[in-house]
Amino acid sequence: MLVSIKWLKDYVDFDLTPAELAHKLTMAGLEVDGIEQKGPSFAGVVVGKILSIAPHPNADKLSLCVVSTGKKNYSVVCGAPNIKEGMLAPFAMVGATIPGGYTIKRSQIRGEFSEGMLCSEGELEIGDDSTGIMALPDHLPLGQELAHILDLTDVVLDVSITANRSDCLSMIGFAREIAALTNGQVKYPHISLQEGSDKVHDMTSVTIEDPDLCPHYTARVLKNVKIAPSPFWMKQRLEAVGIRAINNVVDVTNYVMMEFGQPLHAFDFRFLEEGRIVVRRSRQDETFVSLDEKERILRKDTLMICDGKKPAAIAGIMGGLNSEIKDDTETVFLESAYFLPTSIRKSARWLGMQTDASYRFERGIDPQGVVKSLERAAQLIQQTAGAAICKGIVDEYPRKSDAVKTVSLRTSHVNRILGASLTDEVIVDTLTRLNMGVTKTGEQGVYLVHPPSYRVDTDREIDLIEEIARLVGYDQIAPRLSGIAVQPLTKKPKEILTEKVSSILTGCGFSEVIHYSFVTPKSCRILNIPSADKRTKMLKIANPLSDDHSVMRSTLVYSLLNTMKTNANNGCHNLKIFEIGKTFIDVGRRVLPLEKEYLSGLMTGLTFGDFWHLKDSPADFYSLKGVMEDLLETLKISPVDYDTSQTEPYLHPGRSCAIFVNRDLLGFLGELHPQVQSRMDLKNRTLVFELEIDMLCRHFTDQVRYHEISRYPSVTRDVSLLIQKNIDVAKIMSISKSVGEEWLEKVNPFDIYEGEGVPQGMKSMGIRFSYRSPERTLKDEEVNTAHRNIVNHITRATGAKIRGENT
Numbered sequence: 001m002l003v004s005i006k007w008l009k010d011y012v013d014f015d016l017t018p019a020e021l022a023h024k025l026t027m028a029g030l031e032v033d034g035i036e037q038k039g040p041s042f043a044g045v046v047v048g049k050i051l052s053i054a055p056h057p058n059a060d061k062l063s064l065c066v067v068s069t070g071k072k073n074y075s076v077v078c079g080a081p082n083i084k085e086g087m088l089a090p091f092a093m094v095g096a097t098i099p100g101g102y103t104i105k106r107s108q109i110r111g112e113f114s115e116g117m118l119c120s121e122g123e124l125e126i127g128d129d130s131t132g133i134m135a136l137p138d139h140l141p142l143g144q145e146l147a148h149i150l151d152l153t154d155v156v157l158d159v160s161i162t163a164n165r166s167d168c169l170s171m172i173g174f175a176r177e178i179a180a181l182t183n184g185q186v187k188y189p190h191i192s193l194q195e196g197s198d199k200v201h202d203m204t205s206v207t208i209e210d211p212d213l214c215p216h217y218t219a220r221v222l223k224n225v226k227i228a229p230s231p232f233w234m235k236q237r238l239e240a241v242g243i244r245a246i247n248n249v250v251d252v253t254n255y256v257m258m259e260f261g262q263p264l265h266a267f268d269f270r271f272l273e274e275g276r277i278v279v280r281r282s283r284q285d286e287t288f289v290s291l292d293e294k295e296r297i298l299r300k301d302t303l304m305i306c307d308g309k310k311p312a313a314i315a316g317i318m319g320g321l322n323s324e325i326k327d328d329t330e331t332v333f334l335e336s337a338y339f340l341p342t343s344i345r346k347s348a349r350w351l352g353m354q355t356d357a358s359y360r361f362e363r364g365i366d367p368q369g370v371v372k373s374l375e376r377a378a379q380l381i382q383q384t385a386g387a388a389i390c391k392g393i394v395d396e397y398p399r400k401s402d403a404v405k406t407v408s409l410r411t412s413h414v415n416r417i418l419g420a421s422l423t424d425e426v427i428v429d430t431l432t433r434l435n436m437g438v439t440k441t442g443e444q445g446v447y448l449v450h451p452p453s454y455r456v457d458t459d460r461e462i463d464l465i466e467e468i469a470r471l472v473g474y475d476q477i478a479p480r481l482s483g484i485a486v487q488p489l490t491k492k493p494k495e496i497l498t499e500k501v502s503s504i505l506t507g508c509g510f511s512e513v514i515h516y517s518f519v520t521p522k523s524c525r526i527l528n529i530p531s532a533d534k535r536t537k538m539l540k541i542a543n544p545l546s547d548d549h550s551v552m553r554s555t556l557v558y559s560l561l562n563t564m565k566t567n568a569n570n571g572c573h574n575l576k577i578f579e580i581g582k583t584f585i586d587v588g589r590r591v592l593p594l595e596k597e598y599l600s601g602l603m604t605g606l607t608f609g610d611f612w613h614l615k616d617s618p619a620d621f622y623s624l625k626g627v628m629e630d631l632l633e634t635l636k637i638s639p640v641d642y643d644t645s646q647t648e649p650y651l652h653p654g655r656s657c658a659i660f661v662n663r664d665l666l667g668f669l670g671e672l673h674p675q676v677q678s679r680m681d682l683k684n685r686t687l688v689f690e691l692e693i694d695m696l697c698r699h700f701t702d703q704v705r706y707h708e709i710s711r712y713p714s715v716t717r718d719v720s721l722l723i724q725k726n727i728d729v730a731k732i733m734s735i736s737k738s739v740g741e742e743w744l745e746k747v748n749p750f751d752i753y754e755g756e757g758v759p760q761g762m763k764s765m766g767i768r769f770s771y772r773s774p775e776r777t778l779k780d781e782e783v784n785t786a787h788r789n790i791v792n793h794i795t796r797a798t799g800a801k802i803r804g805e806n807t
Helices: 018-027 171-182 232-240 248-260 341-351 356-361 370-385 411-418 424-433 461-472 493-507 557-569 621-634 674-679 693-699 729-738 780-798
Strands: 002-004 032-038 043-055 063-068 073-078 088-098 107-109 112-114 116-118 154-159 195-199 206-208 216-223 264-268 277-281 287-289 295-297 303-306 311-314 332-338 388-391 394-396 407-410 437-440 446-450 575-585 594-604 640-643 651-661 664-672 686-692 715-724 744-753 762-771
Touching: 002 171, 002 232, 018 032, 018 154, 018 171, 043 116, 063 116, 073 088, 073 112, 073 116, 171 248, 195 216, 206 216, 206 394, 216 277, 216 370, 232 248, 248 264, 248 356, 248 370, 264 311, 264 370, 277 332, 303 341, 332 370, 341 356, 370 388, 407 411, 407 461, 411 424, 411 461, 424 437, 424 446, 424 461, 493 575, 493 594, 493 621, 493 693, 557 575, 557 594, 557 686, 594 621, 594 693, 621 640, 621 651, 621 664, 621 686, 640 729, 664 674, 664 693, 686 693, 715 780, 729 744, 729 762, 729 780, 762 780
Parallel strands: 195 388, 206 277
Antiparallel strands: 002 154, 032 154, 043 063, 043 088, 063 073, 088 116, 107 112, 216 332, 216 388, 216 394, 264 332, 277 303, 287 295, 303 311, 407 446, 437 446, 575 594, 594 686, 640 651, 651 664, 664 686, 715 762, 744 762
């Protein structure tokens, strides 16, 4: 929030410099992000008076003016349509500088000399109006520097307001805070109205159909309103805090909002059908055009301010185009109300409408400040627009509550929590400075505290303790070592596993990514996941940020593909990423969703990146399988089987496989299905994997097993098998190890061939067997016997034939 120090001093006196004030506020929990010196971007501009006006002899739209500064008269050529004799206006004399880096010079315009320039607000950047020269008050002394006479210098603080401190979303709220910090007094504006003879209840009425969402609604009617620009002092203050001036009526509602923190709204009364207000919830798919000229399609639970027939405003968020204040508005219906914060928050989020009003209502305004703000706004409209205020106010309060909050406070608890030694007198004085009533009970050191109505965030004892710490000063509380014994950190097996997985994959060139858990409901269809799959039962979000983020993810793969697409669109085509995160399955109402944690990864582009000394090697199925083998081997997970007969619907059926450990399914890896590739508009070959963390954890061990390295040589035997094409290497290795030959050390394929010389549907597979004894050197006869036994088992189990043998 932007806070004008010049405006702030209307409500509280203090002698602090801006830097000192910023430090005090920051130490009190209101962090000041910046201090900006505000001042005019012009020099040499004075107050001038137009003495006479004559037509320009050579231009129909220009005039010749004689302008006086009190000491001298100047001839000025001016084209503004609003000039008149006797008018006071900003006058930039020869040598003056104005915004844009311009220096005023004596010049000749259509044959007539001009010795200066009469300026508009826009030209001086002290307002938005550039349609004519700026009219100054008649009482200003001639020849005085405009920057000085209008007091255009100010200092503005940019303050971060935490969500619980809605009481500080106003100038008076800040004044109260500064008064508490400096032992000062708040000066509230004096409110005095002059009511006319017309009675408000003869003109309008208010009906609240949903008092749960709108417990209090007040209104006034003002007649004979003259819409005009706001006085300069009001525009200057609004613009200092970042609000654009519009007209006197709208500006007053914004001014009071910034002054008291109470949003208000002004309706053109002639557009309110039946001359009355009805506060109700919207109907499903009801349409409404807001002030920003956008048509909104409403849900049935949005609170609306309606007239006798149609919606006129979205309660607490934005008014309607059908009842806005116009240049010819004469009668104004002025609203001040209290709306349930949760209702406004939900509606603003769903509609995507974050306004100054909704920002305050959803955090909670002062429920006792509704009428006071209404009266203040009516007073200012009467002063700036000459309005006649109808007698009385409409005050509908169906959920009236005069109950005062009471919170019990123990001084011993205050000191224990803060680690301080504050006396009862200091604690009571601190709370009193915050306008909290403090009553002593019969029990020693126990008080009943009554927070003011605008402190909607103080409901518990710990809230009061926080307020005491803020005002005493966090820097004034001496640090003290905690008496809590430090316990050694013990990591759970899953934590150890995920850290190790991250380390291994990072070492393989992968980068870890973190995605939102929200995805589009179309993700399962895009990934070819059939409707019978439990992953299609996606958990819907009650208040989604958008349709593309309206359900919880049931797989991590879709998010990885989205990230790949984003990288590709930005020219990054070589990518290795992984994520460890949860998926969610909806298992029915009133039941918590099924949550499972997965490790998922993606590889695309070149296997080793774009390096001059490495040959281009596009990533393929075997590149990713190699990464997976490194991962599982480092995690000491074995024995691992890769089964190509099982796959995922989003994977290529001929270039993917399931991963098993002791018949437990770990997950899947493979190339992305061409249909999915096309739907995601991905150009490069894409490899993905997804493993279940709980299953990895079940088989993972961080224990190191080792045996003595044999001092004796190994003996190798090779065999070339003619085998059916659908039998993979993993099966051959599994059969070899299942025989149980104690000297078998390793089994590795060294050649696979299909083509000329090999029958259709068959392939040639070269396998190398390594034998070694830890106790002695093996004899050829022993190795041959063991080798023959293993090969016989393979041929019987698979129907394979040894190449070179006669059949």
